[in-house]
Amino acid sequence: MKSCRILFVAINARYTHSNPALLYLKKNIEDLEFETSVLEFTTGKTEKQITEIIKSFKPDVLALSVYIWNTLKVKKLLETIKLELPEVIVVLGGPEVSFNSGEWLNTSNGFDYIITDGGEQSFRDLALSGFTSGSRIIPGLNPHFSMIKFPYNSEDMKRLSGRYIYYESSRGCPFKCSYCLSSESESNVEFRTIEQIMDELDFFSAFNPPLIKFVDRTFNINKNHYRPVWDYIVKKFKGKDTCFHFEIFPDLLDKDDLDFLSGVPRDVFQFEMGIQSTKPETLKEINRPGSWDRAETNIRILLDNGNIHIHTDLIAGLPFENITDFAGSFNRVYALGTDHLQSGFLKILPGTEMCRRVDEYGIKFRDLPPYEIIENKWVSAVELEVLRNIGELVDLVYNSGKFTETEKFMVYLYGSAFKFYRRTAGLFRKKINALHRHWEYIAEIFREMIKCDFPGNYQLLTDYLRWDWCSSMKDHHYPGLLKSEVTVKAKRKGINFFTGYSIHKIINFGDFSFSADDLKRSIFFIPETEVFLQDRMRDKMALFLPDRRIIFFDPDARE
Numbered sequence: 001m002k003s004c005r006i007l008f009v010a011i012n013a014r015y016t017h018s019n020p021a022l023l024y025l026k027k028n029i030e031d032l033e034f035e036t037s038v039l040e041f042t043t044g045k046t047e048k049q050i051t052e053i054i055k056s057f058k059p060d061v062l063a064l065s066v067y068i069w070n071t072l073k074v075k076k077l078l079e080t081i082k083l084e085l086p087e088v089i090v091v092l093g094g095p096e097v098s099f100n101s102g103e104w105l106n107t108s109n110g111f112d113y114i115i116t117d118g119g120e121q122s123f124r125d126l127a128l129s130g131f132t133s134g135s136r137i138i139p140g141l142n143p144h145f146s147m148i149k150f151p152y153n154s155e156d157m158k159r160l161s162g163r164y165i166y167y168e169s170s171r172g173c174p175f176k177c178s179y180c181l182s183s184e185s186e187s188n189v190e191f192r193t194i195e196q197i198m199d200e201l202d203f204f205s206a207f208n209p210p211l212i213k214f215v216d217r218t219f220n221i222n223k224n225h226y227r228p229v230w231d232y233i234v235k236k237f238k239g240k241d242t243c244f245h246f247e248i249f250p251d252l253l254d255k256d257d258l259d260f261l262s263g264v265p266r267d268v269f270q271f272e273m274g275i276q277s278t279k280p281e282t283l284k285e286i287n288r289p290g291s292w293d294r295a296e297t298n299i300r301i302l303l304d305n306g307n308i309h310i311h312t313d314l315i316a317g318l319p320f321e322n323i324t325d326f327a328g329s330f331n332r333v334y335a336l337g338t339d340h341l342q343s344g345f346l347k348i349l350p351g352t353e354m355c356r357r358v359d360e361y362g363i364k365f366r367d368l369p370p371y372e373i374i375e376n377k378w379v380s381a382v383e384l385e386v387l388r389n390i391g392e393l394v395d396l397v398y399n400s401g402k403f404t405e406t407e408k409f410m411v412y413l414y415g416s417a418f419k420f421y422r423r424t425a426g427l428f429r430k431k432i433n434a435l436h437r438h439w440e441y442i443a444e445i446f447r448e449m450i451k452c453d454f455p456g457n458y459q460l461l462t463d464y465l466r467w468d469w470c471s472s473m474k475d476h477h478y479p480g481l482l483k484s485e486v487t488v489k490a491k492r493k494g495i496n497f498f499t500g501y502s503i504h505k506i507i508n509f510g511d512f513s514f515s516a517d518d519l520k521r522s523i524f525f526i527p528e529t530e531v532f533l534q535d536r537m538r539d540k541m542a543l544f545l546p547d548r549r550i551i552f553f554d555p556d557a558r559e
Helices: 020-027 047-057 071-084 101-107 120-128 154-159 194-205 223-236 255-262 280-285 292-305 323-336 381-399 404-414 417-430 439-453 455-472 485-499 516-520 530-536
Strands: 005-012 035-042 061-065 089-093 113-115 165-167 211-214 243-247 269-276 309-316 340-345 373-375 506-509 512-515 523-525 541-544 550-553
Touching (some): 005 071, 020 035, 101 113, 194 223, 309 381, 323 340, 323 381, 323 417, 373 381, 485 516, 485 523
Parallel strands (some): 243 269
C-alpha cells in the first residue's frame, strides 16, 4: 500500500487541547512510504461537518483516538463514515476501546481494527502488513518508552500555536487506584532518559508555547528523574512565558524538594494534586497510598511560598464515604485555600477494579460516558445530586475568583465551607434557568440566603458583593441589584474629586497616574456599613481603575 493515504483524526473536548497520541503514531511510520495527515476537531463539530472534511482528504485509512469525552461522538461518526466512505479502513485506539474492546465488537460497526494500550509499534506493524490482520483486536506491544520517537516537529508546533502542548517524560503508574485505568496496565514505570528530555525541552523552547502539560501519571515518583527535569526547566526557560503543568503526589515531596520549589520563579510551574478523600478507610479501600497529614503539610508550605499555582481534586461517591465524611474531606481541602478546587464524581470506567465491584458496593451508574455514579451504599442519589450542585457552585464561586471576599464572609457566617455550599445548592437547584451561571444570579441567591438566615448582615453582604463586583467584573456600572443612592453619590463625588487633580487630561494622585478616559471607565466603591469600613478599607472610598488597580481616598480631603 505504498500510495496509501493515512488520516489521523482527534476529537478534543476543547480547542486549546491537542492529541499527542496520533502524532506518536504518525512519527513512528514517517520512514515508510505513506502519505499522512492529522486533523483535530472539538466535540462541538457535528458528525456531518467532520465527515465532510475527512472526505476532502480522500483517506484510505482513518485512525481515530477514542476517549471518555468523545466516545458517543465517535460512534455516531463511524456510522456516517461507513455510509460516506465504505472502502476506508478504520483503526481505533485509546482508553475507551483498549479496556472495552469486546463491547465495541458486539455493539458498534464502522471500524476494522482496535489497537489496545500503547499502539506505536502495533500500528507500525499493521501498516507494514498493508492494514490486514487476522484479528480485529490488536494488542499494543511497544518497546521501552525511551525507544519511542518524540512525536512533535516544527509543523506540528505551528499548527498548535496558542494551544496546550502535551508531553510525556514517563509512561505507567506505580499505584493501583481502583477507579483508574492506569491500575490495569503493567505497574512498571518507563522513563525517557534525562538527555532525551532535555533535548525535547530545547525543541519546545524555540516555539514558546503558553503551557506544556506533562501527562505523566505521577511525575514525582523518582527523584533521579523529576529533579533534573525541574532543574533544567528553571534554567532553560528563565524569562520565557511558558508554564509547566505537573500531576504530582504531595506526600512524596521531601524537604529538599520543598526548598528547591520555594525558589522557582512565579508562574513557571503549576501542580495538580489528586487528594480524592481525606478518610483513611476510603483511601485504603481504593488502594490510594499516602497520608493526608503529610499531604496537607506539604501543600501548605507550597501555598505559603505563593509562586506555584496549586490545583486540588476530590472525588464524591467513593466507597465508605457518606455525605458527612465527604463534607469533612471538602472542608479540609477547602481550608487549604488552593488556587483551584475540583469537586468531581466517581466514574465507573469499564475495565477497572471499581467496575468489577459495583455489586459489592451497591453502585448504580450511568451506562453511557462518562459513566458517572448515581448512588452507592453510602451516598444516595438525592445526596449525590446535592453534591453535583455543590461541584458546579464551587466552579462558579470559588474557582472563578469573582466572589472572593463575599465567599469568605459567607463561609464565616455558616460556620464551614460545606454548610455554606450545601445551603446555596438548595436554592441553586430550585432556580435553574438560562441565566443560572451569571454573576447576578449567584449574587441574588446569596442575598436571599442572608435575608432568611442572617437578616442583620444583609447590608454588610451588599458591601461585600459590591467590592467583588468592582474587583473582578471589569465593568464601570453596577448591576441593578447593587445600585442605590449611595453608589450614585459615590460616583459623583469621586469624579469631582479626581477631576481636581487633572492637568491636560492626565490625573496624578500619589503614586498613581491615569487619564481622564480611564476615570470615565472606572468604578467607585463606598461602604454602607461601618464594619466593612473599619475592617476592609484604608480610607473612606475606593476607585477601581480599568486595569483594577485600587486607589483609596477621602473625597472630603485634598492633598
